[in-house]
Amino acid sequence: MAKLVNHDERKQLIAEAMWRVILDKGMEGATVRNIAEEAGLSLGALRHYFCTQDDLLVYAMTLVQERATARIETVVRQKLSPKEMVLAVLYEIVPLNKETRAEMEVWFAFIAYVNHRKDELPIPDDGVWESIQKVIGYLEISALLKKDLDLDLEAERLYSVIDGIAIHALLQPERLDAEKVRRTISHHIDSICI
């Protein structure tokens, strides 16, 4: 590469190459050899940054999670009414555009791939459960929730709605478009708010 790239940037470029390989060939095609080729590096150079494929896997998952968190933080800094804010945060969690769709597709492939050995690897949490709890807490302190709701149960239900519709938007894009995803989420929020 003509441009000088520092250590962390190079690691990011390799992780992004891994994402592209997964989107194209699935996890079974995400061999160190294919990733090195996609990143334009030799196998030896790639191993300089990641000793094992698991190191790269965990790093690439962490990077997906950090980007999603950064997007949500940007939304939270906007000047929006409480309900608009909540919807804007939830819309960042589900795959509504090309970028978040690719991120979720990669995340889904990762989670399924590491599921049977999640006790061995330092798999990052996707942060969705924490965001959902904050959303319910924020609606509560904004005095927007209906009376006598079981907040614990409502957090669990909202978490299911969000992750469920995210999976459906990912796997059934021809049936479920972005507009219907937004309408379903907004209908659910309306149903628990006054």
Place this chain on the structure above:
Amino acid sequence: MAKLVNHDERKQLIAEAMWRVILDKGMEGATVRNIAEEAGLSLGALRHYFCTQDDLLVYAMTLVQERATARIETVVRQKLSPKEMVLAVLYEIVPLNKETRAEMEVWFAFIAYVNHRKDELPIPDDGVWESIQKVIGYLEISALLKKDLDLDLEAERLYSVIDGIAIHALLQPERLDAEKVRRTISHHIDSICI
């Protein structure tokens, strides 16, 4: 094998061997060699039943789907009140016991594995969307739904709740036990019923 096994039974035994290998080693361990060993067959004998690994994959997915359908049909034949019936059907879709948990774990691994080439393979549908639409229709003709609901949107929302909580029950069993899964689903059904 001492016992005579017919062609279809042998295919089922091989598919079940594939499930066990996936539960133990993940999709990346589900090689033809490992599956043949788990089934107690030679590679040649396995190839007599399934020419390619994709043939076996599609068959094993179809078998998971057929078993889930058979369980739901058994529930539907029971004498239950409409609301009890609806909850019993929904509880069959989510992983609440060892058997349905293993089925879903295998299904999840399959779907993630085939996702990037779903246009090439005759992947069976999991049937959940169809069941959800029937549940909403059944609540409607039983005059149990609240007035003025958008049935289309309620089907979409219930579908998200069910698949979302199923994924959470699968991936976060230490956080979410069977009792809380049932409570969340039953609370959601109550929220749309009179």
